Amino acid sequence: xxxxxxxxxxxxxxxxxxxxxxxxxxxxxxxxxxxxxxxxxxxxxxxxxxxxxxxxxxxxxxxxxxxxxxxxxxxxxxxxxxxxxxxxxxxxxxxxxxxxxxxxxxxxxxxxxxxxxxxxxxxxxxxxxxxxxxxxxxxxxxxxxxxxxxxxxxxxxxxxxxxxxxxxxxxxxxxxxxxxxxxxxxxxxxxxxxxxxxxxxxxxxxxxxxxxxxxxxxxxxxxxxxxxxxxxxxxxxxxxxxxxxxxxxxxxxxxxxxxxxxxxxxxxxxxxxxxxxxxxxxxxxxxxxxxxxxxxxxxxxxxxxxxxxxxxxxxxxxxxxxxxxxxxxxxxxxxxxxxxxxxxxxxxxxxxxx
Amino acid sequence: xxxxxxxxxxxxxxxxxxxxxxxxxxxxxxxxxxxxxxxxxxxxxxxxxxxxxxxxxxxxxxxxxxxxxxxxxxxxxxxxxxxxxxxxxxxxxxxxxxxxxxxxxxxxxxxxxxxxxxxxxxxxxxxxxxxxxxxxxxxxxxxxxxxxxxxxxxxxxxxxxxxxxxxxxxxxxxxxxxxxxxxxxxxxxxxxxxxxxxxxxxxxxxxxxxxxxxxxxxxxxxxxxxxxxxxxxxxxxxxxxxxxxxxxxxxxxxxxxxxxxxxxxxxxxxxxxxxxxxxxxxxxxxxxxxxxxxxxxxxxxxxxxxxxxxxxxxxxxxxxxxxxxxxxxxxxxxxxxxxxxxxxxxxxxxxxxx
DNA sequence: TTGTACGCGTTATCAG
DNA sequence: CTGATAACGCGTACAA
Numbered sequence: 153x154x155x156x157x158x159x160x161x162x163x164x165x166x167x168x169x170x171x172x173x174x175x176x177x178x179x180x181x182x183x184x185x186x187x188x189x190x191x192x193x194x195x196x197x198x199x200x201x202x203x204x205x206x207x208x209x210x211x212x213x214x215x216x217x218x219x220x221x222x223x224x225x226x227x228x229x230x231x232x233x234x235x236x237x238x239x240x241x242x243x244x245x246x247x248x249x250x251x252x253x254x255x256x257x258x259x260x261x262x263x264x265x266x267x268x269x270x271x272x273x274x275x276x277x278x279x280x281x282x283x284x285x286x287x288x289x290x291x292x293x294x295x296x297x298x299x300x301x302x303x304x305x306x307x308x309x310x311x312x313x314x315x316x317x318x319x320x321x322x323x324x325x326x327x328x329x330x331x332x333x334x335x336x337x338x339x340x341x342x343x344x345x346x347x348x349x350x351x352x353x354x355x356x357x358x359x360x361x362x363x364x365x366x367x368x369x370x371x372x373x374x375x376x377x378x379x380x381x382x383x384x385x386x387x388x389x390x391x392x393x394x395x396x397x398x399x400x401x402x403x404x405x406x407x408x409x410x411x412x413x414x415x416x417x418x419x420x421x422x423x424x425x426x427x428x429x430x431x432x433x434x435x436x437x438x439x440x441x442x443x444x445x446x447x448x449x450x451x452x453x454x455x456x457x458x459x460x461x462x463x464x465x466x467x468x469x470x471x472x473x474x475x476x477x478x479x480x481x482x483x484x485x486x487x488x489x490x491x492x493x494x495x496x497x498x499x500x501x502x503x504x505x506x
Numbered sequence: 507x508x509x510x511x512x513x514x515x516x517x518x519x520x521x522x523x524x525x526x527x528x529x530x531x532x533x534x535x536x537x538x539x540x541x542x543x544x545x546x547x548x549x550x551x552x553x554x555x556x557x558x559x560x561x562x563x564x565x566x567x568x569x570x571x572x573x574x575x576x577x578x579x580x581x582x583x584x585x586x587x588x589x590x591x592x593x594x595x596x597x598x599x600x601x602x603x604x605x606x607x608x609x610x611x612x613x614x615x616x617x618x619x620x621x622x623x624x625x626x627x628x629x630x631x632x633x634x635x636x637x638x639x640x641x642x643x644x645x646x647x648x649x650x651x652x653x654x655x656x657x658x659x660x661x662x663x664x665x666x667x668x669x670x671x672x673x674x675x676x677x678x679x680x681x682x683x684x685x686x687x688x689x690x691x692x693x694x695x696x697x698x699x700x701x702x703x704x705x706x707x708x709x710x711x712x713x714x715x716x717x718x719x720x721x722x723x724x725x726x727x728x729x730x731x732x733x734x735x736x737x738x739x740x741x742x743x744x745x746x747x748x749x750x751x752x753x754x755x756x757x758x759x760x761x762x763x764x765x766x767x768x769x770x771x772x773x774x775x776x777x778x779x780x781x782x783x784x785x786x787x788x789x790x791x792x793x794x795x796x797x798x799x800x801x802x803x804x805x806x807x808x809x810x811x812x813x814x815x816x817x818x819x820x821x822x823x824x825x826x827x828x829x830x831x832x833x834x835x836x837x838x839x840x841x842x843x844x845x846x847x848x849x850x851x852x853x854x855x856x857x858x859x860x
Numbered sequence: 861t862t863g864t865a866c867g868c869g870t871t872a873t874c875a876g
Numbered sequence: 877c878t879g880a881t882a883a884c885g886c887g888t889a890c891a892a
Contacts, residue, residue, distance in 0.1 A: 160884095160885055160886080161885075161886070161887095162885075162886090170862080170863085171862065171863045171864075172863090172885090172886080172887095173862075173863060173864080173865095173886095173887080173888080174861085174862060174863075176885095176886065176887055176888085177862090177887090177888095180887090182887085182888095183861090183862095183887095183888085184861055184862085185861075185862085186861060186862085189861085189862085201650075203623065203624055203626075204624070204885090204886080205565070205626065205884085205885050205886070206564075206570065206624065206625050206626045207561050207562075207564035207565040207570060207626065207884085207885080208561075208565050208868090208884070208885035208886045208887095209885080209886060209887085210560075210561035210564070210565075210868095211559070211561040211562050211564075211565050211867095211868050211869065211870090211884090211885080211886080212867085212868055212885075212886045212887055212888090213868085213886085213887075214868075216560065216561060217625075218604070221605075225586065225590070226580040226581075226585075226586035226589065226590075226798075227580075227581075227586060227798050231580075232579065232580035232581060232586075235580065235605075235607070236579070236580075236607045236609075239605060239606065239607050240607075243606075243621060248604040248605075248621070248625050249604060249605055250572070250602040250603065250604050250605070251575075251589075251593060251602075251603055251604070251605045252593065252597075253589070253590045253593050253594075255590075267597060267602070269557065270557055270558065270560065271560050271571075271602050272557075272559065272560045272561065296555070422805055425805075444580075444581050444798075451776055451779075514868095514869055514870085515869070515870070515871095516869075516870095524878080524879085525878065525879045525880070526869090526870080526871090526879090526880095527870095527871075527872090527878075527879060527880075527881095528877085528878060528879075530869095530870065530871055530872095531871090531877095531878090534871090536871085537871095537872095537877090537878095538877050538878085539877070539878080540877060540878085543877085543878085558869090558870085559868085559869050559870070561868085561869080561870095562868070562869035562870045562871090562884090563869080563870060563871085564870095564884095565868090565869080565870075565883095565884050565885065565886090566869075566870045566871050566872085566883080566884055567870080567871075567884085568884070
């Protein structure tokens, strides 16, 4: 029962005693077709439940109507929202997304890129760890004519686009908010930067820190020294809680914490609580990303810097899929400004300066 | 630069002065090709960086090498792991998955099903809310010859497969564990069942409860009455915490809680803590699903019934994609046994029976 | 406005 | 073992 051929435009043409060409034209509103003829065609198409053959279209048009989406997993930053929105925008243009998951493994990233190329997707949206092997592969594909958009990673390859968030502004907004609430001693908790960790987190971490410094400078406040804690966690091995427990048992000379990302914020939050302190009474906390960890579970709800996922998704798709017959925009980078989402993890302090 | 035609088997054939047919055979290890000729072909293919044209293959073979995956979101139960594993198994067979996200909206479910059909995927794996409109659409596709696997939902349509978890066994394992730890008054917290909520959760909830009763019966313990709390939350509107706060302010005549799923467990956990109680000292808690909420964030780590995602993914894919030239297995249902993951949310109690 | 004929890249079939 | 040919379903010059 599954073997009977699906109906084609030829079938429609035959039952109506007309040519397949007219059917093709009618079905796509292309070329000239008589009004009544088109009507008959549409009716017949519906009657026999005609479905265009995707492969034939793709072959004929040299276009797969597919774009690849390569992501590390589903819980880092707000990636679930991004995927959902990307899927939405892509499908709105009658494209499909084919998915690859890499677990932050460079090897998998390369494998996925190759897989997408084989499947002849028309473009690839990729969030990678940013190691040079992956970048090389992206460059290779790009030179073969593949359009690539790097998600939230700056990639310096001609013809490769990026959709970025203004990290410095994120750091700035978080810090300014804390300063305005009266905090002066704000601890920055971020990943330790090692040779092996040459990925984008290092750059981003520095950028966010620059933003922090700018906020202090702008308010003419001198930022105290030694208020950075480098967490030795990695993407693969997350142990912020333990590291920070150790730290807080010896240092409590801060009133607020700005966490590099939500995973760190989560670990910090747990460490703080396990020491009998609470948020925001004892320490205020600002996270970064607004991942589901934070926005669906954290207690109390954590104030965060949010990367606007709708805009990111929309831009990424716009860079890959053209709207009508318009030309695609040339490859370029888009920088999107993050915003501060105030929740309940930041308290005002009146005077706490010694 | 992106416009130069990709090389084809004809290009290879021409530069080698042979026929395209031989190239095709050589590239696929199909049919008979001389050893040295094959070698030359492979070398030339590599040289010009030949990539098979997916659309042409699909058209010729009447097979898109694509399967559709329709899911509600990325954080319900262990869906992120499921997607990752499904993607893994699918790609191992050189298939791709194309993704649809529904947000538990019946309307979106139907739209996605139609989209997948248009894209001519060879099979669809779908996790739906289970409303009849969706079921009808699945049936329609199925009658058109589409293979469909329902993920974690029983669907009574001939030719549609299901991969299910033994819910009764889940309830049984959770309860048995609690009983063995000395608990007798175990509160079951589950969703309220309304007319509008005719989806699968109702069935599953009952099945898990039957498993619970069986555990009591098997140990010859009479289960106390009135130990079920119906949470009025829905998939769209999750408010377990508030509901349960209200409940616990008036009832504390239980020592342990078995939550229908992790979202409920999460809400219950927060409600308990906000009342000044702690887990497991005051109440023990067992969740269901092992979603990322629980396994990556909860504090303390919550003991759960886990649906073995690797096995589920593997079965789902096996039902859709044949290994070599083997025939696909006929549509049928697979029931997989869940397991108990012991963590830190269950304490022993010695004597607490009044 | 409509029809004819060809090609997109691949593979199955059949002939040599 | 290898080559020629047709066909998969659709879109589009070109002709009518």
